Amino acid sequence: MGQERLLERANEKFEQYSFSPAIDIYKKVLDKGYVSAEVLKKLGNAYYFNADYKEAAAIFERLVKEFPENVEEEEFFKYAQSLKSLGDYDASQKVMDQFLEMTSGDRRALNLDRARDYMAEIRKNSGRYTISDFPQNTEYSEFAPSFYEQGLIFASDRDTGNLAKYRHTWNSKDFLDLYEIKGEIKKGVGVVKLGDNINTRLHESTSITTKDGNIMYFTRNNVVEGKYAKDAEGFIRLKIFRAKRIDGQWLEIEDLPFNSDAYSVAHPALSPDEKTLYFASDMPGSIGASDIFMVTINDDGTFGAPENLGPNINTEARETFPFVTANETLYFSSDGHPGLGGLDIFGTKIKRKDFTGNVMNVGEPANSNKDDFTYIIDEETKEGFFASNREGGLGNDDIYAFVENEPLIFDCVQKITGTVRDKISNMVLVGATVKVLNEDNEELTTTFTDSNGEYSLVLDCNQGNFVRALMEGYTPFEEYIGVSDGKPKIIDFYLERDQVTAGYGDDLAKLLQLSTIYFAFDKYDITKRSEIEIQKVIAAMEKYPSLKIKVNAHTDSRGPAAYNLWLSQKRAEATVAYMIAKGIAADRLSSEGYGETRPLNECVDGVRCSAEKHDVNRRSEFIIQE
Template sequence: MKVKNYLLVCIVFMLSVSMFSQQGKQKRADTLFNKFSFVKAAEVYRELIANNYNKDYATRQLADCYAFLRDPNNASRYYKNVVKQDNVPVEYYYKYAQSLRGMKKYDESQEWLQRYKDSGGVVNVNDFSKDINFITSVFGAKQQYFLDKVRFNSKFSDFGAFEHAGKVYFASSRDEGVAVKRLYGWNEQPFLDVYVTEVGTKKNVDHTAKVKGDVNSIYHDGPVTITKDGRTMYFSRNNYKDQIEVKDKKGLTNMKLYRATLRDSIWTDIEDLSINGDEFSTQHAALNSDDTKLYFTSDRPGGYGGSDIWVVNIYPDGTLRELQNAGKVVNTESAEGFPFINNEGTLFFSSDGHTGLGMLDIFGTIQGENNEIVDVINLGLPINSNKDDFSFTMNPNGVTGYFASNRPGGRGDDDIYAFHRVPTLQVEGVVTDAVNTKPVPNSIITLFDDKGNQIAYMETDENGFYQINIDRDKDYKIVASQKKYIDDYRTFTSKNIQTELVSIQANLLLNPLPDVVKLAELNTIYFDYDKHNIREDAALELDKIVNLMTNDYPEMVIRIESHTDSRGALSYNDKLSIDRANSTYEYLISKGINPSRITEHKGYGERRLTNGCQDGENCEEVDHQLNRRTQFIVVKME
C-alpha cells in the first residue's frame, strides 16, 4: 500500500512538473509572440501542440504567427483546424478567408468570408467581396506592366527601391560581409539598413554599399526618399535614444521618420520630425513632385483603422504643418502603407483592405475634376500577386520603376522587382459640324482594324468627344456617322510610336447631309399671270418652310430665286420677278424668320425657263404656270 501511494505521489509530481513545464512554455511562447518574435514563438507553439497542451489556443496562436510572417500556406493549414474548434472566435473565419486568398483559392476564400459575415462579422466596405467578378477582370485585363531583372537582391529582405540621379537607394537586411549580425526577432533576419548602388548594376552589393553618414543605425533604417535637388533625405527608423529602443505603453518599439542633409557626400544632421510620436508608428516617406508635401504611413490616432496614409505640408523653412489623413477613399479599416506620388500627382500605395489578388496589393488612385481622389484601381498582374506586393515607385519618365514582393521565384524573402510600363494607348478626338464648327453629340464612332473588322463601337458625349483603348503596332480606320450628316473617316497607325505616348488624336468633321424627305417639302411656289402676290396655296408651302427653319433646322440658311414666264417684255419680267422675290422674302420675315438666314432674294425674269415655252412657242397655260415660280436654295444646314 505504501509503495502504491509512493508511486501515485511520484506520478502526480511528474504530471505537475510536466504541467508547469508546459505552462512555462506557453508563457514563453506568448512573450515571444507579444515581442513580435514570430519565428521563435512558432517553434514553441508547435511543441505545445505536439504535447497536446492547450492545443486549441496554441493552434490559433501558431496560425497567427504564420499570418504575421506572411506565410499563407502554413497559416491556412492551421486556420483550417482552428475554424473546426468549438466556440471559435468569429474573426478566425475572416483570417482563414484571407489566408486562402493568399493561396489563390478565391472561391473557397469567398465561402469563408460569407460564413464570417453570416456569423455577424463586419466586413470592410472596401473588402474584395464587393466585386465577385474582380479576379476575372484583373486576370483578363490587358497587361501594362512588364517585369525586368534586378541583380542586386539577396537571400534576405530587400525592398523600398528608389531611383535618384542614376543611383538606386533601397532597404535591406542582408548585412553581407559583416562578421557579427544583430537579428530582428520578428523574422530572425538582420536589421534593415539603407544601401545605394548604380542603376543597372550587376555587381554584388554588400556592406560597403551602405549609404555614407549617420542614416544607418543599430536598428531598422529605411526605406528612403530624396528631394529633387538631392540635398535632403527622409527615411524610416526605429524609435530609439542613446542606443536604446524607446518602448510604447504596450512595450513595443515604433517607427519614426527622420530627415537627413547631404554635406560633403555624407548624410548627416539627422532630425527627428515633429509628426512623430512614441505611442504610434510613422514611416514610409514619399514626396510630391515639387517637394512641398510629405506623404507617409502611420497608425496614429484619428485614422480609419490599421495603418493609414497621411500627408503634411512642408514649408520653405522645413516646418511641417496642416497634417491630414488621405481620406476614406484611400484608407480602410485594414492596413495601407508605402505611399508614392508620381510626377502627375497620382498617389500609389499598398493595401490589404481594398479589393486585391492576395495579401498586400499595390493600387493607384483616380482623381476627379478638382484633383480630389474619387477611386482606387488595382494595378493588376504582374505587379500584384497572391502574396505581399508593396513599396511601388515610379521614375520621372513615368515608364520604369520598382516594387517589392515576397512572391515565389525570388532570391530571398522580400525581393525588389523592376518594371517597365507600356501605358494603355487610346485614340481620342472630337466630332465637329463642318459648317458651324460645333461639336456633334451622340455621333456613332466605329473602329476597324486593317482587315476591316469592327473592333469598337461607341457614341460621342455631349461635347462630341470620344476615347477608345487600342493596341500598339496596329493600323486602324475610324469612322464617324450621324443620321443628319455624311460619314467621315480617318486612317491612322499606332506603329513605331514612343512608349510614353498614351493618346493619338483623330478629330472628325461631319458635313450636313440634306434630309431628302424634309427638304422635299421646300416646294416651289407659283404665281398668277402678271401677279406677285402670295396665293393661298403658296402660303401653305411657305408655312412649311417656316416650320422647317424654326423647328427642324434652326440654323439652316436659304436663298430665294424668283422667275416669270416668257410672255411680256424682258425688262418688265425682270421687275416682276424681283417683286415676286420680295413678296416671298417679306412673308417669311413676317413669320419670324431672321433676315440673316436669307442670304439673298433675287429675280431672274424669264432667263431660266424650266421648259421650252420661250417667246414664239405655242404652250398651254399649265406649261407657262411652271415658269411663274419661286424656288428655295439651301445654302447651309445644321
C-alpha cells in the first residue's frame, strides 16, 4: 500500500472516532457506578461551562457529599453559582459561605486584624513627595491650610500665645484665628487676619470656601450670645458656620442646622460640585470617637440629613479633617486605620459617592510617627500642604508644603501572564480568550493570546478573581486567585478539546488524559483505583463498535530486564482480560508488554533517577488499530 493510501486511510480513521471526554465519557463512566472525585469534577465543570446549571449543581452536590476532602475553592464557587442560577438563593449562600471560609487564608494576607502586612503597603506609597518648609510657620501653631483664591487661609494662635495642644479634641479651649495669605504663597506676602466677623475672641480653625470665593464654611467654638456653651459634661463643643462675602466683607454668618450643643461638628470640606458638605463629628450614629459625615446642600441653601460615610472609612477611633479633590479623592486623617503613629493621612476614591474603595495610607514623608493632618492638594499642579507636630518644626504644629511626584496607588494591581496550550499536543493556542471574573461571576476584563499563545492582564488583588481561558473547540478552564499581595503571577492554561477526534496510531490514554494505570508492587491484578481509568476507554469503545485497541504496558528500568518484560506482558494481558469481562469483544483487543525497552526519558539501567522520573516510564497505552 502506497504512502498516500496509508495517509488517506489514517485520515478516514481520524475522522471516524469523535467523542467528548468531558461529557460523553465521564457521564457513561459515572452511570456505570464508577465514581471518583476527578470524574465528578470533570463532569460538573463541563455542565457548568455549558450553562447546564441543573446538572452542574447535582454533580457538584455529589462531589461535596462523597469526596469532601477533594473539593477545592473553584468547585464550591461553581456549585454556589449554579444554585443561584436555579433561583435557590438560600442554598447558594450556604455554599458560598463555605467558599469564603476556604479563601479566608488569602484575605488574611491583606487584613490587619488577620496579620495584614500593612507596613509593606505604606512603604509602597512612600517616597512620593518632596517636602519643603512653609514660610509662615512660627513658634506657635499653624495648621488647617485651605485654598482661597490665589492664596491660602490657615489657622494659628500666633497672636494669642496659646499653644493649640488640644486641637484634636472636641473641647478645644485655646484661641485660634484664621489668617489669609494674599499673593504668592511661597513668599508669604500679605498675611492678614480675616475680618472681625470671622475671627472673634473665641476659637476659629478649619475652613473651606467655594470656588468663587463668596461662601465660607469654618469651624468655631460653640457660643451662645457671645459666651461659651457647654454640654452636659462641661465640654465646649465645636460647630460649623457659614458666611457670605458681600462687598469684600464676611457677613450673614449662620449656625448650620445640624450643629448641636451635645456634640461637635467640625472641619468642613466641599465636593467638587459644591453640592455636598463633608465634615467630622461625634454625633449620634458615629462608629468611633469621631467620624466623617456628609450632608447635601440644596439649591436654596438648606441642608439634607447628615449621613455617616460608613465602616470602610470610619473606625472605632478618630477619622477627621476631610478634604475632597477635583477628581473626587477623599483625603482625611485617622488613628484607626493602620499607620505610623498618631494621626496619619489617608486617601480613598469616592466617585459617585461610593465609599467602599481601598483606603490607602499616603506613606512617608507626608506621614510620620506623630500627628499628620489637614492635607490639601491641587491635582492639576500636584502641589499641596499639610500640618504636622513632628520633630524639627518651629512650633507645636507646623504647615509643610509638598509636591506629589507620583500618584497614590489606591488599587492593588496584580499582573497575570502566561500561555494557553492544547493539553494533549502542547501546541500554543493563538487567539484564545482570557477573561477575569469576580466572585459574583461578573466579567471584569478580557484579553486574547498573541501569536506565541501568550497573554497578559492585570486584576484587582484586593478581591478574589477567576481567570478563565476559552477557545472554540475546547472546554474552558479557570483558576481562582484570592486576595494577594499583588506580586506578579504566571498562570499557564492547558485546555482539553471538547470533541476529541482520533485515528490510527493515536493513544487513547493521552486523548482521555488517563491517570496512570497502577498495579500493586510485583502484581498484575487490576486495582480499584485503575478500574475507573480503564472504564473511560471502555466507554469510548462502546460508543464506537468499530474501534480496536492494542494495550501496551511498560515498566521502569528498576529490576531485571527479563522480569520487567514478563511482568509488563502479564499486566497488558490483565488489562485486556478485564475489558473483555466488561463486555468488549476479544477480537477488538490485543496486548503487548515492552518492559523497560521504551523509556520516555533518560532513566535506563545505570542512570540514577528520582522516583518521579521512573514513574513517567511506568505506563499503559491504548493504541487505536486499523
